[in-house]
Amino acid sequence: MTDAVFDLPVRPADIEAAARTLAAYVVRTPLLSSPTLDADLGARVLFKPEVLQRTGSFKFRGAFNKTSAIPAAARAGGVVAFSSGNHAQGVAAAARLLDMPAVIVMPSDAPCSKRQRTESYGAKVVLYDRDREDREAIARAIAAGRGATLVPPYDDPAIIAGQGTVGLEIAEQMQARGLSPDVVVAPASGGGLVAGIATAIRSRFPDASIMSAEPEGFDDHARSLRAGRREPHRAEGRTICDALMASIPGELTFAINQRLLAGGVTVSDAEVGQAVGFAFRELKLVVEPGGAVGLAALLAGRFEVRGKTIVIVLSGGNVDADMFAHLIA
């Protein structure tokens, strides 16, 4: 299994190259711990707070890695992306740093803060109706009209390699402390983050168990990992985890995750709300619902923790003040 990571669509060397591309722009987020939580659980829990990342989520990493690879001749056309919010901000911020125009296609029900923040980076936002319109078709039409490059949210080797730098940092930070992760849990929507993390971590810690975390109902990764093939989720409603509503794992991401992941855990919206409140009270971190699913799974006892070293990725912190106030009340 040690060699498994070396013949996949994204290799550890690609992630190391992404880390070099990102070095001057990314926030190297720390590994944080809570001695009180560790004592309560009888475990060593390390948090990777990508809420502290530029734009408030890990998405900047993949977006910058992909955007910076656009050839000079194609840069004037700028970039286009479709996103419920965090990828939008990542692409907008990357484009501004690289002095390129950006158009973002965003659902009309995305959190207000995510839309405002996307516009604050200088991007043009085009809204669509999540239930009636095809965001990919809209984005492709805009890209064709402007000569722009589409920056996909997850199913792309450069995106996965960029998100994988989260895992590379975790691995380096663990090695610097003489620690080995037993379990690493990361949120999954399209699966790019957890695929990149799994590739980076298992190249250095082949025995680590990497797990995806999803909201109940929106459990396409858990289902697909069990079935051994890509399966859509069956949810018809909404979840408070607006960042984790992709309907099916990506093709590339699932090719990786199927090989490297130990499985998927799911949590209810109520458990996610409790995790957001715990992060407020005990960790003093602002974590958005979709960024808190791994923490929710930890607190809800979804996997064995006693005596283990566990890494929980807190993937984003872009949450509206009213939603946050509601969840911490």
Add this chain to the structure above:
Amino acid sequence: MTDAVFDLPVRPADIEAAARTLAAYVVRTPLLSSPTLDADLGARVLFKPEVLQRTGSFKFRGAFNKTSAIPAAARAGGVVAFSSGNHAQGVAAAARLLDMPAVIVMPSDAPCSKRQRTESYGAKVVLYDRDREDREAIARAIAAGRGATLVPPYDDPAIIAGQGTVGLEIAEQMQARGLSPDVVVAPASGGGLVAGIATAIRSRFPDASIMSAEPEGFDDHARSLRAGRREPHRAEGRTICDALMASIPGELTFAINQRLLAGGVTVSDAEVGQAVGFAFRELKLVVEPGGAVGLAALLAGRFEVRGKTIVIVLSGGNVDADMFAHLIA
């Protein structure tokens, strides 16, 4: 001025000793940055988030350093402290780690979260009326009755040395990155934190300007530094900065601060509220009002920042959910 720090009541070597005492118990909080803020200000701003510290504030450092120095023969009597909240939690957590009983004398209007958290560490809480009763007299009576050791909030060399480990970490973290601080701003109530920080930082960076930050009205440090002698503040009302209501600088702390501080800045409660909201939206950190006065002074333009390297100490994050919801709305 380089030698000024070496003939004061707390010496750099005392802080280094405190760091060794604390090493296995304290969270070595990271230095965080916001690339967006740096670009907006044309400065390099580093945040020292003691909100991530054990008990949610820097107070654990001094409390543990002081409590761990109690001789074995006196440990059975336990400890007593009076505090509006953060020192209470620090003392309670330190006592539990050292297996000693703790009684905390706390104002009846302290934030609910601070009281509950103090009790959660196993301490007994005794409430008093802030306007009518003398907390020190109550604490001394309890100490005499139980044979307990009083752990003072700031005017004590072991407390100041413990808080100084915040400054020692900042100095080490800056040196590791090849940076020098031009300005360091820390909140002041009794002045122990800023005194310890000034001692640690100016022993390694003699040209750094260290400043206290206080709420308007509760500006006893700013007044005293200007006057050259300890002066009480003149505030009659309240501030949302419940952690920063001490009426006059400590004797020991002022002896240090008078020698080492460049001055004091003050901010309005409205500016503090904006800083708490900024930390929520942009830094994704939960900072209590009293912990945000340095950030408020930065955002309000109270001192020159352009081209400078600035360290802002975010000293605590223990804020009730309803107050936090109000401030971020």
